[in-house]
Amino acid sequence: VRVCVLGAGGWGTAFARLLARAGHETILWARNPDTARALDRVRENRTYLPRVRLPREGLAITSDLALAMACETVVLAVPSFAVADLVEQIVPLSNTGKVFISLTKGLDRVSRRTVSQVIAATLPHRAIYALSGPSHAEEVGRDRPTAVVLAGSDLDLGRTLQVAMATSRFRIYLTDDIRGVELCAALKNIIALASGVSDGLGFGDNSRGALITRGLAEMVRFGRHLGVRSETLFGLSGLGDLVATCTSEHSRNRRVGVRLGHGERLQEILSGMRMVAEGVYATQIVAEMAREQGVEMPITDAVWRLLDGAVAPAALVDEIMTREPKREGE
């Protein structure tokens, strides 16, 4: 099949490479024409995925959106803040036969919708999927074994996609809990920020183990409140991605947390970053939703106040480590 990947960040680039190597005629779309030309010429994404060779065969690279969209399957791999605009842009190019797959791990800031909800609102009657799980682009780009979930309501079509996109090094599980998968993807980035703060403060693996435990408990509380299924929360896109993100050198969200833990200001950190740390935006959205709906999320709340500059990093971790509940599970 013909597939296009919209967005040439690290994950979009790694995923386009994966599809091309799996035998699909793949088009990688970069918004910036200079970027697209450079990618096409050097066959390496030096900014976002350095030292990973992109094949020439089966992988076209373009900044022409109409050209890219001349395909059956459309993979969205842009940051959450760019999703709504891009979806508006592709409306005239999207006949109802097209299938959409979102790789974005974040929520729309204005509407608080997940990416699949944003697509569905603008492009009704399309088959929409989300793909998530522990899948750092740096590793998928090097064919390190990876397992993810593909989520969508049509499981029959899902099975076809599952078979089409899998390789011996990229395993895909199927679920129809698409909102759950997307929420987990956003939630885990918040805990990764907190985990980075702990590391930045010079704490260790014990602290991180405790933080991940309480972080997952918080994700479970929020998720269940919104109808997310248990197997999603404790599955690859929940626990699996949470662990990978909290413990990996590849995680941008964790790295932002580390620098916050060192005492740097958020503005300082973000102004020097070329990549997007989705957790920064997810924190505010989720913290507000949790307050409105009365779900207790102490870590998320503390991260929000830290990002706001309202509390120092050490105070944050102290607060998490010394809170009251003294019986486990309380």
Next chain:
Amino acid sequence: VRVCVLGAGGWGTAFARLLARAGHETILWARNPDTARALDRVRENRTYLPRVRLPREGLAITSDLALAMACETVVLAVPSFAVADLVEQIVPLSNTGKVFISLTKGLDRVSRRTVSQVIAATLPHRAIYALSGPSHAEEVGRDRPTAVVLAGSDLDLGRTLQVAMATSRFRIYLTDDIRGVELCAALKNIIALASGVSDGLGFGDNSRGALITRGLAEMVRFGRHLGVRSETLFGLSGLGDLVATCTSEHSRNRRVGVRLGHGERLQEILSGMRMVAEGVYATQIVAEMAREQGVEMPITDAVWRLLDGAVAPAALVDEIMTREPKREGE
């Protein structure tokens, strides 16, 4: 109160230091008289906990078991294979007023009992607790923030112990699911072996995230079958310690797995180790129990066959990565 810690490995040493610093009159017992004398003189456990200073004040070190047992609270910190013998030895020194706390993370090979069950069988009518959670000795010895659970059926006495042993850097939660806590402590070492194998094969954070997810699912299946509570499985001694052990350079079980992943033979690895990797023994016990009781534990089973030399490391991970169930949660 007077407390003794039986066993001067890394964790026993770090825990004795913690108790002494919390203001308790503490006695650390080492089986070998030369070891005890050296520890007492240099105030550092150079073999098992190097570069951590032990205080002189409040911390006596001895190889005299009767002297050590002249206390109210007895902390057991010996490897699982040494527990049954030690418990026999202390019978004449153990009046019914004594409280026992086990730090051991493993099962008795002969009886398959947890340590608290071994103690209870030999010393009935005593208050017995188990303490577990993400707590690498190297970090507790350096006062890095750590949170653990203390498990025992008498929660009132438990609360007293909780308050007595906690510091601002060592937080203790309470539960009465003692068997659950002890089983989790044994189970997570098996998954840590598998996680090490994955790392030893050069796989990455994505693989590890997937392995931890499926490893926890396996712990949950086994645990629920034996009546372990959900909050224990997803709490500090379950998920928390699992994550800390699978991702830490400090974990012996993980290190054994890494070397297995490099293709070394188990005998080779164990013969060069001064410390005990509990997971090696737990694997066989749990794999046998799972087979007998019909609980599906593919990772545990694969680790067992790897330890036995019956399967190569790459085959093991391939098997885990490419098994059949294709719907998440199946």
